[in-house]
Amino acid sequence: MPTREHPRTFRVKSLGCQMNVYDGERMAELLADQGIAPAVDGQDADLVVLNTCHIREKAAEKVYSDIGRLVKAGGDNPPMIAVAGCVAQAEGEEIMARAPAVGMVVGPQAYHRLPAMIAKALRGERATDTDMPADAKFAALPPRRRVAPSAFLTVQEGCDKFCTYCVVPYTRGAEISRPFGELVAEAQRLVEAGAREVTLLGQNVNAWRGEDAKGCATGLDGLIRELAKLPDLQRIRYTTSHPADVTDGLIAAHGEIDKLMPYLHLPVQSGSDRVLKAMNRSHTVDGYLRLLERFRAARPDIALSGDFIVGFPGESEAEFGETLRLVEAVGYAHAFSFMYSPRPGTPAAAMNGQVAREVMEERLQRLQAALGRHQLAFNQASVGSRCAVLVERKGKKPGQWLGKSPWLQSVFFEGDAAIGDLVEVELAAAGPNSLAGELLVPAAA
Ligand code: 5AD
Ligand code: SF4
Numbered sequence: 298m299p300t301r302e303h304p305r306t307f308r309v310k311s312l313g314c315q316m317n318v319y320d321g322e323r324m325a326e327l328l329a330d331q332g333i334a335p336a337v338d339g340q341d342a343d344l345v346v347l348n349t350c351h352i353r354e355k356a357a358e359k360v361y362s363d364i365g366r367l368v369k370a371g372g373d374n375p376p377m378i379a380v381a382g383c384v385a386q387a388e389g390e391e392i393m394a395r396a397p398a399v400g401m402v403v404g405p406q407a408y409h410r411l412p413a414m415i416a417k418a419l420r421g422e423r424a425t426d427t428d429m430p431a432d433a434k435f436a437a438l439p440p441r442r443r444v445a446p447s448a449f450l451t452v453q454e455g456c457d458k459f460c461t462y463c464v465v466p467y468t469r470g471a472e473i474s475r476p477f478g479e480l481v482a483e484a485q486r487l488v489e490a491g492a493r494e495v496t497l498l499g500q501n502v503n504a505w506r507g508e509d510a511k512g513c514a515t516g517l518d519g520l521i522r523e524l525a526k527l528p529d530l531q532r533i534r535y536t537t538s539h540p541a542d543v544t545d546g547l548i549a550a551h552g553e554i555d556k557l558m559p560y561l562h563l564p565v566q567s568g569s570d571r572v573l574k575a576m577n578r579s580h581t582v583d584g585y586l587r588l589l590e591r592f593r594a595a596r597p598d599i600a601l602s603g604d605f606i607v608g609f610p611g612e613s614e615a616e617f618g619e620t621l622r623l624v625e626a627v628g629y630a631h632a633f634s635f636m637y638s639p640r641p642g643t644p645a646a647a648m649n650g651q652v653a654r655e656v657m658e659e660r661l662q663r664l665q666a667a668l669g670r671h672q673l674a675f676n677q678a679s680v681g682s683r684c685a686v687l688v689e690r691k692g693k694k695p696g697q698w699l700g701k702s703p704w705l706q707s708v709f710f711e712g713d714a715a716i717g718d719l720v721e722v723e724l725a726a727a728g729p730n731s732l733a734g735e736l737l738v739p740a741a742a
Contacts, residue, residue, distance in 0.1 A: 301419055304343035304377055306336040310363070313350025315536065316405075316498050317382055319449040321348045323438050324381065324408050330439040331412050341370065344377045344415070349384035351464050353638040357384050361396060368398045377401075377418055381408055383468035387641075389427045402427065405469060406454075409437035429470045435479065441486045446689055446717040447532075447701065448492035452480055452520065453499030458539060460566070461577045461644040462609060462637060465500055472500075477507040477520060484524050493717055494532035494558075494687055494701075495524065502535045503542040518546035525556045531719055532687060534705075536562045537604075540580040543588050552595035559596050560630075560705050563588070564604035568623030569616035572609050575648070582623060589627060600630035600675065600704035607664055608637040608657030611650035617660050624667045630675040630704060632668045636661050669729055676706060676727035686722045686734065688714050702732070712736035 307328045311321030324346055325335065336342035345367055349360050360380060368375045379401035380392050386404040393402055400418040403411060404427035414424040441448075455470045456463070484495055497517070499505060505517045513519075521533055533556050540563060550557055563585070567573050570581050592599050605624075607617060624632075636657040639646035679702070686700035686708045696711045700720070709731060714720050722734035 301377060301421070302343075303419060304333050304415070306340070306342045307333045307344040307346065308336045308342035309346040309348055311348040311382075312356070312359070313348075313352060313382065315449055315496070316451055316454070316500065317348050317350060319451050319498055320382070320405060320408060321346075322444075322449070324348065324411065326439050326442065327409065327411055331415070342376055344379065346379045346381050346411075349380060349382035351383035351387050351468050351640070353635060354640075357388055357391075360384050360392065364396050364398055377415070379403055379411065379414070381405070383464065386427050386468045387464065389425050393423060393425060400424070404429065406434055409434045435475055435483075441483065441490045444487055444490045444492050446492060446687055447494040447496065448487045448490075449498050450480065450483055450487060450495050451475070451498045452517075452535075453502050453505040456500045457504075458501065458541070458579065459577060461575065461648075462606065462640065462646075464640045464643060467642060469500055472504050474505045474507050477509055477515070477523070480507075480520060481523055484530065485527060488527055488529045491717060493530065493719065494534065495530060497521070497524075497533070497535040499535075500537065501539045501542055503538040503544070503547055516544050516546055518544065518550040521550055521554060521557055525554050530556065532556055532558050532703075534558050534560060538563050540565070540578075540585050540588055548588075548591050548595050551592060551599060558703050558705070559599045560602065560703070561589075561592055561599055562602040562604075563592075565623065566604060566606050567609060567612070567616070568620035569612070572612055572616050575611060576606075576609060576645070582619070586623075586626065598704070600706075601627060602631040602705075603627070603629055603633075605632060605634040605664060605668075606637050607634065607660040608652035610637070610645055610648035610652065612637075612652055612660075617664075620664065621667055624664065624671065628675070629668060629671050630706075631672055634661060634664050634668060673727065673729045675704075676729065676732055679704070679706065679724045679732060680727050681724065683721060683723050683737065685719050686710070688716050688718045688720060690716060707731040708734045710734040710736050712738070 309321045309325050311317045378399045381403045385402045389402040401414045402425040406429045407426040417424045453474050455472045456466045457472045459466050503517045509515045565585050684702050688698050688700040692699045692709050698714050702708050721737040724732050724734050726733040
């Protein structure tokens, strides 16, 4: 590679999960700390970071087409390209071999070393760093400076569950928990930087374990209790949970901590015990339903969300029917559903009984129709009630604002408000994906 000039502008393109969004924000802060400015919207950047996702197929192909597009658009002066995220971790060597325009490949646990990699790239050397050190990354990142009212905070990374369809244990590595004190300090800084809501992130967020300030062992509920003491932090959320790591303390926290929002994302994947076993999910349908009942007992208005996979190898029509029955039994407020995608190196990719694409498509349609019905019903049931809305941005129409209800619904309203406000709204009309609200003006004192 030829030597290059130091990049003046950068762009980070994050695909995939919220943890990638968090990583993308941290990479942007790191690059800004190096004196590189974010590129203005619509203008080319000198350095482009493709922060990739590997959870379902076509991810790698998408990376190559993005690289091709960047090279073409750059003409004689293509940008410096870094491939980050889970595709970088899983396929770093192939990327380096196949895409000479890529100067850097950096895995999700190594991106704090981007500045050193840029220095190498300036000397014309290509660099790959996909090491998985246990905990070095966060300590090496610059402090948070300016964030949106709703901010992410990664508390836990990696996964030891090895569901048979999933690449995460291979790309993100073993479960690690960031230390309690470091997280409380980062949350405090987020609040100082403008956050009113913090969403605690982890591939298995409720597997988080640590020691509190007194040195006592604690779980996610202990961390949430501590964060709830931060005076200017109004709301706490967490995602994604695993049924096997739900504790009594976490369920109780939903009934006891006002700042903990009434929302639970608890993936189930399938409504069939046979399929769950083949997926290595370590829970049954009944066990999952009993957990949901306990959350509902602690917090009756809790909004439930889940993840589903249709067409896992060997899934019969009757087994898919059990998933539909589970959906009817739970009444989800929101959910994500996917067609099974064989991932290289995972046990399920080598299983017999791969389901035909047309069958998966048809099952996904039926599942999404059912989930959509429940989502609309949940939103409609909120009409007429009053709730607090955290204002996140301006709406499309002049004078309009968009924010989130406690149940993570998007709410539009008009009136006197500002980004970061927590306002009282009466929910007036519901659609499948959002609600219209009316701002309640507080009575003059
Ligand atoms: N195919 C389809 N969906 C998958 N997920 C994870 N791996 C796969 C795969 N191979 C889904 C699961 C998980 C969510 C993050 O992505 O539902 O909960
Ligand atoms: Fe993947 Fe299962 Fe771990 Fe979730 S719990 S990240 S689906 S292996």
